[in-house]
Amino acid sequence: MGNTLKFVQGNEACVEAALYAGLDFFAGYPITPSTEIAELLAYRLPQIGGKFIQMEDEIASLCAIIGASLTGRKVLTATSGPGFSLMQEALGYAIMTEIPCVIANVQRGGPSTGIPTHVSQGDVNQARWGTHGDHAIIALTASNHQDVFAMTVEAFNLAETYRTPVILLLDEVVGHMREKLIMPAPGEIPLVDRLRTSVKEGVDYHPYLPREDGRLPMSDFGGVHRYNVTGLVHDMWGFPSTDPQTVHDLLRHLVDKLENRANEIARYKEYHLEDAEIVMISYGSSARSALHVVENRRQRGERMGLLELQTLWPFPSEIVRQKCAHAKSVVVVEMNMGQIMQSVKLAVAQPERVFLANRIDSNFITPNDIMNILRIIQGKGV
Amino acid sequence: MAVKDYLRERFLPHMWCPGCGHGEVLGGLVRAIENLGLSKSEIVMVSGIGCSSRISGYVDFHTLHTIHGRALAFATGVKISRPELKLIVPMGDGDALAIGGNHFIHAARRNLDMTAIVMNNRIYGMTGGQFSPLSGANISATTAPYRTIDRDFDIAELAKAAGATFVARCTTYHVQQMTETIEKAITHKGFSVVEVLTQCPTYFGRKNKIGGAADMITWFKDNTTPIGSKAKQENTALIERGIFVQITAPEYCEEYQKVVERATKGRT
Numbered sequence: 001m002g003n004t005l006k007f008v009q010g011n012e013a014c015v016e017a018a019l020y021a022g023l024d025f026f027a028g029y030p031i032t033p034s035t036e037i038a039e040l041l042a043y044r045l046p047q048i049g050g051k052f053i054q055m056e057d058e059i060a061s062l063c064a065i066i067g068a069s070l071t072g073r074k075v076l077t078a079t080s081g082p083g084f085s086l087m088q089e090a091l092g093y094a095i096m097t098e099i100p101c102v103i104a105n106v107q108r109g110g111p112s113t114g115i116p117t118h119v120s121q122g123d124v125n126q127a128r129w130g131t132h133g134d135h136a137i138i139a140l141t142a143s144n145h146q147d148v149f150a151m152t153v154e155a156f157n158l159a160e161t162y163r164t165p166v167i168l169l170l171d172e173v174v175g176h177m178r179e180k181l182i183m184p185a186p187g188e189i190p191l192v193d194r195l196r197t198s199v200k201e202g203v204d205y206h207p208y209l210p211r212e213d214g215r216l217p218m219s220d221f222g223g224v225h226r227y228n229v230t231g232l233v234h235d236m237w238g239f240p241s242t243d244p245q246t247v248h249d250l251l252r253h254l255v256d257k258l259e260n261r262a263n264e265i266a267r268y269k270e271y272h273l274e275d276a277e278i279v280m281i282s283y284g285s286s287a288r289s290a291l292h293v294v295e296n297r298r299q300r301g302e303r304m305g306l307l308e309l310q311t312l313w314p315f316p317s318e319i320v321r322q323k324c325a326h327a328k329s330v331v332v333v334e335m336n337m338g339q340i341m342q343s344v345k346l347a348v349a350q351p352e353r354v355f356l357a358n359r360i361d362s363n364f365i366t367p368n369d370i371m372n373i374l375r376i377i378q379g380k381g382v
Numbered sequence: 383m384a385v386k387d388y389l390r391e392r393f394l395p396h397m398w399c400p401g402c403g404h405g406e407v408l409g410g411l412v413r414a415i416e417n418l419g420l421s422k423s424e425i426v427m428v429s430g431i432g433c434s435s436r437i438s439g440y441v442d443f444h445t446l447h448t449i450h451g452r453a454l455a456f457a458t459g460v461k462i463s464r465p466e467l468k469l470i471v472p473m474g475d476g477d478a479l480a481i482g483g484n485h486f487i488h489a490a491r492r493n494l495d496m497t498a499i500v501m502n503n504r505i506y507g508m509t510g511g512q513f514s515p516l517s518g519a520n521i522s523a524t525t526a527p528y529r530t531i532d533r534d535f536d537i538a539e540l541a542k543a544a545g546a547t548f549v550a551r552c553t554t555y556h557v558q559q560m561t562e563t564i565e566k567a568i569t570h571k572g573f574s575v576v577e578v579l580t581q582c583p584t585y586f587g588r589k590n591k592i593g594g595a596a597d598m599i600t601w602f603k604d605n606t607t608p609i610g611s612k613a614k615q616e617n618t619a620l621i622e623r624g625i626f627v628q629i630t631a632p633e634y635c636e637e638y639q640k641v642v643e644r645a646t647k648g649r650t
């Protein structure tokens with residue numbers, strides 16, 4: 001079977017990719033601009049014997065997929081800002097209990113109910129720090145539908161590899177825009193299946209004792225191993241513990257398993273960075289405008305390049321530092337008040353050379369907007 | 383199997399206070415499961431947060447100790463994913479009906495085949511004796527130094543109105559009846575609710591000068607009566623115990639199978 005060409009919304013590309021990745025359980029609650037994901041899965045999942053349930057709120061939605069994941073399913077929920085806020089406690093639970101799941105947040109303008117059908121990238125830091133306590137998280141983004149597909153599959157793969165929730169941080173423009181999608185053939189993108197324990201029935205299985213490589217093989221609820229899962233600090237049995245060494249070791253494990261592998265988890269694209277004096281850093285739909293500007297300026301001989309981040313968390317600090325090493329200025333293009341710019345400033349050698357090109361009025365940031373800001377940065381006046 | 387075969391002895395003794403009723407509920411629950419001859423691996427126990435929710439740690443089933451109020455939402459995911467598993471969801475009164483009230487009524491509305499056990503001691507014990515939505519008016523609690531003005535829920539009426547297809551109430555005095563009721567609830571096809579009136583001598587008893595555990599259990603004996611008894615007609619203040627609702631209605635997982643059939647009809 002050859003590749004199929006489709007003309008779809010980004011939300012639809014996300015659904016196609018989730019099914020490609022093996023999604024068989026979705027729970028969600030209607031919210032703009034993510035609702036198409038739930039609508040399409042309500043149609044598609046029953047056709048393959050998968051499970052779809054519309055829950056009473058977003059809290060329940062995330063709780064339900066965590067429960068389903070424990071029985072061995074690949075699970076997804078989809079939401080936007082207000083729903084994502086409601087999910088923060090259960091997100092921390094999934095982090096603490098190390099249960100794989102994918103949460104798509106199709107960002108709209110906030111705070112609060114904000115501006116539902118308009119674009120924003122204002123949830124970037126909420127994805128990182130929305131839930132309480134020290135922790136690490138994976139968040140991925142995409143700027144076009146082919147990448148939405150790829151990053152959605154990556155989200156499921158990384159969730160299984162690292163036993164962690166993964167946040168798919170889309171935005172309204174990518175979610176609702178229609179463009180072409182070339183459906184990868186089955187097997188074209190490798191899929192990561194759940195790592196299950198090889199411990200036999202009747203032999204003690206320690207659900208929270210990491211292997212030498214740091215991974216924790218799982219056992220499906222309903223299977224031969226009966227064990228405890230809790231959001232309390234727990235020992236290798238999954239039983240609550242207040243032993244300081246156990247507390248310390250668990251927190252270090254939860255953070256290190258992702259932060260120490262930031263380079264492995266980093267997904268990014270680069271355009272004309274080899275000799276760039278101005279390095280733009282962008283992600284999501286903003287990266288489309290940034291790329292347009294770069295291509296335009298290159299034709300005029302200006303040394304400008306683009307680093308498009310697809311992994312936002314853990315922040316790929318080393319990669320950003322390397323790519324910006326020879327830049328005279330770094331321009332972060334995003335639709336918020338500098339949420340990724342903060343991390344870029346921490347990563348680079350000369351933070352005073354990092355500038356922000358943003359738009360926060362609910363309109364999409366255009367190439368013109370970026371060029372106007374570049375004129376100021378380059379000292380060409382307004 | 384003996385009762386102790388259902389317990390994780392490694393994690394005992396339990397953390398409940400002396401005289402707490404939750405141990406009696408644990409005993410009643412395990413005896414019910416033993417009487418039914420269920421395999422330990424077919425049971426998933428999902429609990430939330432609070433004293434009552436610690437019950438899941440002590441039993442040798444698949445156990446999921448979740449976040450405050452959301453046990454039924456997690457259980458919904460497990461059940462729909464694996465309908466063949468038996469879901470038992472023990473909750474406290476604050477857990478089930480304050481922070482978890484929305485999930486409680488929606489689980490009942492869907493008529494998912496699972497058993498909710500509400501261990502109602504009318505107080506938040508874990509946090510030190512604050513009043514709950516089940517305390518009722520004129521109760522002393524650490525957040526009600528001048529006594530409560532809040533009215534309470536009737537769990538049985540609420541569960542019935544929300545669509546639960548099995549609703550019962552029992553107490554920690556009537557332990558035999560509790561075991562039998564839990565057996566019936568687990569066997570029932572659909573969403574079953576068992577409210578167990580249980581004592582918190584440490585906070586509810588002490589704050590309201592009811593006495594110790596024995597006095598509180600005696601209070602259950604003296605102030606409850608079988609549903610529709612003559613005693614209830616003579617004294618309407620008595621709390622009824624027994625099975626309020628036991629009806630058949632379409633169960634969610636079975637109905638979902640019909641959706642799958644409709645979606646796959648005519649497809650290969």
